[in-house]
Amino acid sequence: MQRPKKFNGLRHLALKVKNFEECVDFYHRIMGMDILRQANDNLIYLSCGNDNLSLSRAQSPQEAGHHNLDHFGFVVDSKQELQQWYEFLQSQGVPLLDTPHDHSDGARSFHCTDPAGNVVQPIYHPAISGQVFKCA
Template identity: 80%
Template sequence: MQRPKAFNGLRHLALKVYQFEECLHFYHEIMGMEILRRANDNLVYLSCGNDNLSLSRAHHPQDSGQHNLDHFGFIVDSKQDLQNWYDFLQSQGVPLLDTPHDHSDGARSFHCTDPASNVVQPLYHPAVSGQKLQ
C-alpha cells in the first residue's frame, strides 16, 4: 500500500500535568495562548492560532513528573486524509489503539504507538487543518 499524502505538521501536543490550574494560568495568562475549549474540568485546549495544546489533569503527582507527555499529534488536512493514514498504518502493522472517531469540536482522530511506545495521534482539526506554515 502506498503512503498517504504527507502530514501538515506536528502542531498538536498533549500534556498531563498535576499542577493543572497553574499550567493553565502559565500557558493562557503568561504565554498568551487562547483557550479554544474547556472540554471538562480536567481537560482544556489552547492555541497560538495554528497549533493545539491539550492540558489534562493528572490526579496523582506520579502521573505527571518528568514524563508529562501524554501524546503528540500530526495534523492532516481532511477527514479522508485521516482515514487514508489509518488504513496505511494498519497495513504496515503499526499498533493501533483505537479507530478514527469524531470529537465534539468537529475534530476527528485515532491513536497508535511508535516503536518506543509513544502515543501518536493523527488528527484532523478544523481550527488548524488546511493551514500551511511558511
C-alpha cells in the same frame, strides 16, 4: 499500500528513545518524515517540511521514560486523509489504539504507538487543518 499525503505538521518535539534505529525507521519510512540531518550516531533530526522532530538515543532506561508526555499529534488536511493514514498504518502493522472517531469540536482522530511506546495522534482539526505556514 501507498503512504498517504504527508502530515500538515507537528512543529517541534524532542524524544529520547531506547530503540533508536527502530524509531528512526518508524518516523522516516512509515510516517514519511524526511531526514534533515544526522548529527551523530545518537542524534537525528526529521521533518514533514514545516516542523522538527529530534530523536536521541537514550543512554539509560531512566532517560527513555515517558515523563509527562501523554501523546503528540500530526495534523492532516481532511477526514479522508485521516482515513487513508489509518488504513496505511494498519497495513504496516503499526499498533493502533483505537479507530478514527469524531470529537465534539468537529475534529476527528485516532491513536497509534511508535516503537518506543509513545502515543501518536493523527488528527484532522477544522481550526488548524489545511493551513499553510510560511516564514515572514
